[in-house]
Amino acid sequence: MFLNFALINLYNPTHISGWASIIIMALLLGMIHGITPDEHTWPITFSYAIGSYSTKKGLRSGIIFSLAFTIQRAIASELAYLGLARLYTFSSLNNIIYVFAGVLMGIAGLMIVRRKTIFHFELPFLKVHHVESDSEGATWLKDPKPWMPAVHGFIAGWGFGAFAIIIYTLLAPAANSALWGWVPGAMYGIGTMIMQALAGATFGLIASKRGLTQQAIRRVALKTAGNTLTWGGLAFILAGITSQLFPSIASKSINSHIHILNLDHFGLAFMLVIIIVMGIGATTLVKQTKTEIRQVKV
Numbered sequence: 001m002f003l004n005f006a007l008i009n010l011y012n013p014t015h016i017s018g019w020a021s022i023i024i025m026a027l028l029l030g031m032i033h034g035i036t037p038d039e040h041t042w043p044i045t046f047s048y049a050i051g052s053y054s055t056k057k058g059l060r061s062g063i064i065f066s067l068a069f070t071i072q073r074a075i076a077s078e079l080a081y082l083g084l085a086r087l088y089t090f091s092s093l094n095n096i097i098y099v100f101a102g103v104l105m106g107i108a109g110l111m112i113v114r115r116k117t118i119f120h121f122e123l124p125f126l127k128v129h130h131v132e133s134d135s136e137g138a139t140w141l142k143d144p145k146p147w148m149p150a151v152h153g154f155i156a157g158w159g160f161g162a163f164a165i166i167i168y169t170l171l172a173p174a175a176n177s178a179l180w181g182w183v184p185g186a187m188y189g190i191g192t193m194i195m196q197a198l199a200g201a202t203f204g205l206i207a208s209k210r211g212l213t214q215q216a217i218r219r220v221a222l223k224t225a226g227n228t229l230t231w232g233g234l235a236f237i238l239a240g241i242t243s244q245l246f247p248s249i250a251s252k253s254i255n256s257h258i259h260i261l262n263l264d265h266f267g268l269a270f271m272l273v274i275i276i277v278m279g280i281g282a283t284t285l286v287k288q289t290k291t292e293i294r295q296v297k298v
Contacts, residue, residue, distance in 0.1 A: 011259045013170060022171050026184040029261075030191020033163045034066070034199070036262035039269040040156040041069070043232050043276040044105070045196050048149045049203035050285065051112060051225025053217050058204015061149050062197040068153030069196075070189025073167065076157070077185025080168035081175050089160055089168060095244040097159040102236025104155060105229045108148050113226030114140045141222040161269065162261045163188070206285075216292040220285065227284040232276035239272055 010029060016022055034041065045065055049058035076088065160168075171184035207221040243250035253267030262270075 011261060011264070013166060016170065016174055019176070022174055022184055023187050026167065026171050026187035027191040029163055029166060030188040030193075031195050032191075032261060033188070034192040034195025036260065037270055037273040037277075038161075038262055039236075039272040039276075040101075040159045040161075041065075041192065041196055042199075042273050043228065043236075043281075044101075044149065044152045044156060045200050046203050046277050046281050047105070047109075047225045047228040047232065048144055048152075049200035050207045050221050050228070050281065051144045052200075052204050053207040053221035055201050055205040055208060058207070059197055059201035060146070061144075061204070062200020063193060064146055065149035065153040065200070066189065066193030066196040068150040069157045070186055070193055072154045072157030073164075073185035073189040073192075074182040075185070076164070077167055077172040077188075078178070078182040080172035080185075081178055081181025085168040085172075088158060089165065091247065092244065094159055095240045097155065098236050098240030098243065101152065101156050101159070102233040102238075102240065104152055105233030105236060107233075108144065108152070109226045109228070109230030109233060111148075112142055112144055112222055112229065114142070141219060141226075143222065144225065157189075212289070212292050216295075220288040220292055223288050224281060224285045228276060228281040231280045235272060235275055235280075239268055243268065 010025065010032065013025065016025060045062055048061040048065065052058045052061050076085075079085065079087070167184050167188050171188075172181055175181045175183060207224070208217060212220065239250070250268050253265040253270075256264055256266055258264055
């Protein structure tokens with residue numbers, strides 16, 4: 001039995017034998033998915049975990065996102081066992097998920113960081129006032145709600161790549177009956193949850209250990225989360241539209257010769273992770289931290 005586990009090919013599996021192999025493979029694939037750069041998980045986990053500005057809350061955000069993702073994958077796995085995977089594994093749907101996820105990210109970002117309104121009027125049935133700004137007088141910051149990563153986790157889960165194809169075409173159909181068709185997807189989600197929870201805690205820790213006051217940490221964290229979600233959402237929308245209109249361009253990638261899924265090719269998905277997490281998120285985090293430090297020294 002242990003020899004069979006050792007021989008499991010996680011990069012290009014072709015066959016499996018028994019429930020133990022199905023469960024172990026699904027769990028390990030999920031863990032690889034959770035720790036490698038993935039456009040459906042990293043940008044969102046980073047945003048909400050940073051926005052939580054604590055290790056504990058970052059851990060919670062990672063778990064909430066991944067739990068919703070796990071539920072989605074369990075449902076999709078069951079549908080795959082029933083032979084319905086073709087209904088949600090075509091490229092156009094993936095592009096739609098990009099756009100839809102991007103819109104949700106943008107809305108969430110604007111909910112976290114709101115610019116001051118310029119309206120101030122009253123009617124018998126309607127009152128509109130300006131929102132209060134933060135100490136800098138430019139924005140109003142609001143902590144992200146727990147349901148936000150849950151909604152994103154469920155929606156983003158319908159996006160698919162190499163990992164999902166393995167679950168839907170190999171592991172789920174190998175289940176013993178329709179009663180257990182959901183198990184491969186659930187185990188995959190649990191594997192992802194383990195790594196994303198750790199990532200969320202790490203991102204939250206980064207946000208909390210900046211040598212600043214709690215209020216300054218909150219401003220840095222929420223502005224970073226807001227910018228990452230807002231501009232990252234726009235990047236998702238553009239990626240979805242580009243992939244739909246110019247599929248040949250969007251499908252181009254560089255072979256890295258690394259035999260690990262999510263690292264074997266560097267293409268549009270990988271670029272989204274780099275642009276959103278490193279380009280937008282990390283840059284905003286560093287910039288806002290420096291701004292707060294300068295204000296302390298003044």
